[in-house]
Amino acid sequence: MNIGNSNQVFFKEIQTVKSWWIWGLVLIPIVVFLFGMIQQLIFKKPWGNNPMSDTGLLIVGLIVVFGLPLFVSLIRLEIIVHNQGVDYRYRPFHFQYQRILKEHLVSYQIVHYRPLRDYGGWGIRYGKYGKAYTLSGDIGVQLITVDQKKILLGTLKPEDMQKALDSTKKTLTHTLAFSTDLSINLLSFIINNNLIVKKKEMRFFVLQEMNDNG
16 A cells, blocks of 8 residues: 555654664574674584574574674564555564554543553454554554454554544534535535426426417
């Protein structure tokens, strides 16, 4: 879902992995494989009880040492609230934005959630409160759509996002009001024109009757 240039953006947030403990977890396998590569490839001592070949260890080691931190650095949660609705994308799992149109948005509210207990952690998760897209923290904005789907978007700026959603709903109200006025005016125009046509038909009928009687 591409975001058009004509959209009026009320809120935009891009979250990346900044938690030290996540990078600490990433560092553990990197250190382990570096140790194994040095031991087997440089000092020629087989690493582990069932050592891999030198080529296999080199390939897997390079993937872990360079690929793992690269993958984590690419993870980001992007949220955009604009005059048409809400767009969100969890990279690198989403190539395009997912969109919730404002017409399909029933309600929204700031919620405090328990990541492990409610959703089993962070990321793209399913829990008893619906689907969640979170990266860190324990605060988000939960959206409820017309088909009763619940979507939690984790955010570091919940108040700003809520205000942006308020602005989005106001544009919907103005649009509906304009559509209502337009419909009323159109209906009045049709009724008035029908009355004019009927008057002309009645006048023609009377004149015709007079001519026939004369």
